[in-house]
Amino acid sequence: xxxxxxxxxxxxxxxxxxxxxxxxxxxxxxxxxxxxxxxxxxxxxxxxxxxxxxxxxxxxxxxxxxxxxxxxxxxxxxxxxxxxxxxxxxxxxxxxxxxxxxxxxxxxxxxxxxxxxxxxxxxx
Amino acid sequence: xxxxxxxxxxxxxxxxxxxxxxxxxxxxxxxxxxxxxxxxxxxxxxxxxxxxxxxxxxxxxxxxxxxxxxxxxxxxxxxxxxxxxxxxxxxxxxxxxxxxxxxxxxxxxxxxxxxxxxxxxxxxxxxxxxxxxxxxxxxxxxxxxxxxxxxxxxxxxxxxxxxxxxxxxxxxxxxxxxxxxxxxxxxxxxxxxxxxxxxxxxxxxxxxxxxxxxxxxxxxxxxxxxxxxxxxxxxxxxxxxxxxxxxxxxxxxxxxxxxxxxxxxxxxxxxxxxxxxxxxxxxxxxxxxxxxxxxxxxxxxxxxxxxxxxxxxxx
Numbered sequence: 001x002x003x004x005x006x007x008x009x010x011x012x013x014x015x016x017x018x019x020x021x022x023x024x025x026x027x028x029x030x031x032x033x034x035x036x037x038x039x040x041x042x043x044x045x046x047x048x049x050x051x052x053x054x055x056x057x058x059x060x061x062x063x064x065x066x067x068x069x070x071x072x073x074x075x076x077x078x079x080x081x082x083x084x085x086x087x088x089x090x091x092x093x094x095x096x097x098x099x100x101x102x103x104x105x106x107x108x109x110x111x112x113x114x115x116x117x118x119x120x121x122x123x124x
Numbered sequence: 125x126x127x128x129x130x131x132x133x134x135x136x137x138x139x140x141x142x143x144x145x146x147x148x149x150x151x152x153x154x155x156x157x158x159x160x161x162x163x164x165x166x167x168x169x170x171x172x173x174x175x176x177x178x179x180x181x182x183x184x185x186x187x188x189x190x191x192x193x194x195x196x197x198x199x200x201x202x203x204x205x206x207x208x209x210x211x212x213x214x215x216x217x218x219x220x221x222x223x224x225x226x227x228x229x230x231x232x233x234x235x236x237x238x239x240x241x242x243x244x245x246x247x248x249x250x251x252x253x254x255x256x257x258x259x260x261x262x263x264x265x266x267x268x269x270x271x272x273x274x275x276x277x278x279x280x281x282x283x284x285x286x287x288x289x290x291x292x293x294x295x296x297x298x299x300x301x302x303x304x305x306x307x308x309x310x311x312x313x314x315x316x317x318x319x320x321x322x323x324x325x326x327x328x329x330x331x332x333x334x335x336x337x338x339x340x341x342x343x344x345x346x347x348x349x350x351x352x353x354x355x356x357x358x359x360x361x362x363x364x365x366x367x368x369x370x371x372x373x374x375x376x377x378x379x380x381x382x383x384x385x386x387x388x389x390x391x392x393x394x395x396x397x398x399x400x401x402x403x404x405x406x407x408x409x410x411x412x413x414x415x416x417x418x419x420x421x422x423x424x425x426x427x428x429x430x431x432x433x434x435x436x437x438x439x
Contacts, residue, residue, distance in 0.1 A: 039437040041370040043141060044188040044393015047437060061141040063393060063439065064186040095436070 005084040010053065010091045012104045018084050024050075024057075025079035035103030037096050041080045048079040048096055055088030125198065129206070129303045130326040133283060133333065134196035134250065135178060135227070136347050138394055139185040139439075143167065145391035146182050153367050154349065154396060155275030156180055159253065160228045168228060171349060172270055173257075173279035176250040177229040180281055180347075188392040188439040190344035192243035193284055193333070194233060195302075195326075196250065203248040206302065207234040215239055215297045224249075238297055240288020240335060241342030276360035276398050278349030283332050285345040287438055291319070291337035298324050298333070307331055307405045308380050312416035320416060323380060330381040330402040343438045346387060346395035353400050354384045360398045361386045372433055377401075379425040380414060394439050 007024055008015040016031035018024055025048045029036050039047030046066025052075040060081040067078060076093070092100045140146035147167055150156050156169040159178050168178035176196070183191060197203050210216050216236035222245070224232045231249030238244055257266035288294060298304040307330050310321030323331040336345070351357055354375075361375045364386065372395060374386030383399040390396055414422040420429035 037432070039433055040372075040389040040393035040395070040439075042389050042391050042393040044389065044439045045433075045437040047433075061186075063141065063188045065189065065439070 005055070006087045007055075007084060008087075008089045009100065010089055011097055011100050014104075018088075020084055022083070023080050024082050024084065024088070024090070028079065035099065037099035039080075043078050043081040046078060046094075049076060049094045050079050050090040050092050050096065051076050052082070053089045053091055056085040057082045057088060058085060059083075127327060128198050129202060130246070131196045131198055132327060133193060133281060134176060134247065135181060135194040135245075136281060136284060137166075137181040137183060137191035137193075138344075138347065138390070139187060139189050139191055139392070140182050140390065140394070141184070141186070141188060141392040143182065143184045146184075149369070149390050150180065150182060151274065153275045153363060153369055154398075155273060155277035162228060170253075171278050171280045172273055173255050174281070175252050175254055177253050178227070178250075181227070188394050189342075190242070190284070190286075190347070190394075190439075192235065192245055194245040194247055197246050197248050200231070200248045203232075203234060203246055206246055209301050210234070210236055210297070213297065213301045215293055215301065218243075229253075237342075238288075239290035239293025240286065241290075241340075242286055242288060242294075243342070276349070276351065276356075276363055278351050278398055280350050282329070282348045282350040282399070283334065284347050285334040285336065287336050287338040287340050287343040287345055289337070289339050289341060291322070291335055294335055295319070295322055295324075298322075302326070304332070305405065305407050305409075306411055307409070308412040308414065310336075310380075310414045310416060310419060310422065316415055321380075321414070321419075325405045328404050328406065330383070330405050338435070340438075344394065345438045346397045348397035348399055351398050351400040357384045357386055357398060357400050364388050372437075373424060373427075373431050376427065377425040379418075379422040380412075392439070393437075395437070 003020045004017050007018050018027035039045035043062040062078045062081045160168040167182045169180040170178050218237040220235050222233040229251035233245040233247040235245045254262040256270040259265040304324040304326045307325045308323040309319050312318045312320045320337040323334045326332050357375050364371050370389040372387035377384050381402045384401045385399040387397050
């Protein structure tokens with residue numbers, strides 16, 4: 001049984017489930033659907049930069065041109081290259097933060113609320 | 125010989141973050157063949173219908189992107205002449221000769237940095253290893269394609285699209301020094317006088333390289349690989365989905381060059397394309413012009429708008 005963890009996005013208050021063998025961006029795309037600022041999904045472009053504020057994760061190699069050593073040392077990561085080892089809290093930064101906030105705003109005014117689509121049932 | 129000077133894009137060196145997944149992608153999913161490795165850990169690959177030793181080189185590094193692109197010229201004499209012409213033009217920096225053998229089975233290369241910050245090379249000689257289609261010897265009584273192809277299986281490395289700031293300098297170099305023609309251009313500004321995109325041909329192809337004016341130095345948008353038909357593009361997209369490869373957009377068509385396309389990303393976030401179609405370019409063909417407000421259908425003809433990634437995602 002593959003472990004699943006809850007990932008909370010502090011900017012919007014949304015959360016979603018992520019398997020330990022999938023990257024956080026992939027789970028975010030699957031769970032939250034629309035408006036996720038997805039770039040290359042492979043650690044190259046830097047579009048999905050987040051600050052991890054809580055939780056443990058495994059990371060894969062990320063493009064040094066878009067993520068400095070100093071950033072990486074203080075828990076900044078590309079969501080497409082981190083795999084959870086516990087429940088996590090992340091804060092979207094840069095382009096991703098703007099897109100997440102814009103996305104939340106557009107959903108609140110629509111027929112589907114962000115809350116409805118952001119809480120997939122957590123499997124036992 | 126009617127097609128002279130710079131013949132074609134002969135190789136592209138792509139930086140990858142981890143060699144294992146990269147090699148799996150380029151051989152099993154894209155479907156190139158590994159031909160050599162060297163002591164520096166570089167892996168040399170070719171597409172099935174290329175006759176020269178290699179066309180794609182992977183180098184593991186901390187940063188993704190393109191190291192350089194190499195151009196095959198028609199002869200050693202042309203190599204010397206163009207190297208002198210480049211030096212005389214004063215458009216390029218860091219001019220240097222790379223000795224023969226630094227790439228396996230390859231003659232000496234002349235390397236230079238172009239105004240948009242990209243490294244380019246010219247070379248005249250690379251060992252002909254053939255396309256493995258001949259029945260009674262290389263190129264004797266050949267079959268139309270070899271057995272054992274994997275993945276999307278493009279026939280050749282075709283072109284790159286590159287982003288950079290000193291677009292005018294690079295355009296001048298390619299057109300006035302290296303002999304390329306402008307097949308298509310994208311014009312912007314209130315009077316449509318500012319060129320922001322150029323699709324350049326040194327051959328009969330609709331483009332051998334393209335540049336887009338962006339406030340960056342030496343950035344890589346994609347390397348493209350040629351397929352034979354629209355159906356092969358669809359099949360390639362099936363393979364990309366089946367293998368959970370990160371697809372950017374497509375299958376669709378470009379208005380510019382009319383190519384049928386799917387864009388996707390290698391495991392280090394470098395964009396790849398497989399494409400088919402287009403048209404035959406001749407130096408006297410009237411140039412096609414697009415305006416910035418029609419860049420949407422120019423780039424993605426069916427969606428008629430750019431996806432958010434086209435301008436912002438590159439390595």
